[in-house]
Amino acid sequence: MKIIVTILLLASCLFVQAQEIALKGRIISEDLDVVPYAKITNQKNELLGVCDIEGRFEISIQNEVQELHILFVGMEPAKIELSGNCIFLEVVLMYSADYDYISDKKVYRDRIKRFKKLPKIHREAYKKGIFKTPKACYTQEFFT
Numbered sequence: 001m002k003i004i005v006t007i008l009l010l011a012s013c014l015f016v017q018a019q020e021i022a023l024k025g026r027i028i029s030e031d032l033d034v035v036p037y038a039k040i041t042n043q044k045n046e047l048l049g050v051c052d053i054e055g056r057f058e059i060s061i062q063n064e065v066q067e068l069h070i071l072f073v074g075m076e077p078a079k080i081e082l083s084g085n086c087i088f089l090e091v092v093l094m095y096s097a098d099y100d101y102i103s104d105k106k107v108y109r110d111r112i113k114r115f116k117k118l119p120k121i122h123r124e125a126y127k128k129g130i131f132k133t134p135k136a137c138y139t140q141e142f143f144t
Helices: 002-016 104-116 118-127
Strands: 020-029 039-041 047-050 056-062 067-071 078-082 088-093 138-141
Touching: 047 056, 067 088, 078 088, 088 118, 104 118
Parallel strands: 020 088
Antiparallel strands: 020 056, 039 047, 039 067, 067 078, 078 138
């Protein structure tokens, strides 16, 4: 009897572990150029993976991770909120820019205008065969 209880306890411990999800994807810029070696982190800023030279990545994340950050020099950071069925991410990053002699309101309006064009750029990348899906399976939050 003790052996059966021990086996059941060990088996239940295996199911308690957090499940991992394998995510694959590709990262490009607003100009449909590849973004090589972009870093992918979680909410705690722990490095999850780095893209290859073609902007492709493959990472494993815990099931409870709902938010990813994508960082690259010269690009604005992207804050991605995952949906339940999202296993292939295709992300368009915006270029970062310094604005001189322009008010903060004008800079904000210009940035938000560019941000709102990202879904259109995603569809364009799909039509050119860069992306595999016409629409993103995640929501991207605007960094202020």
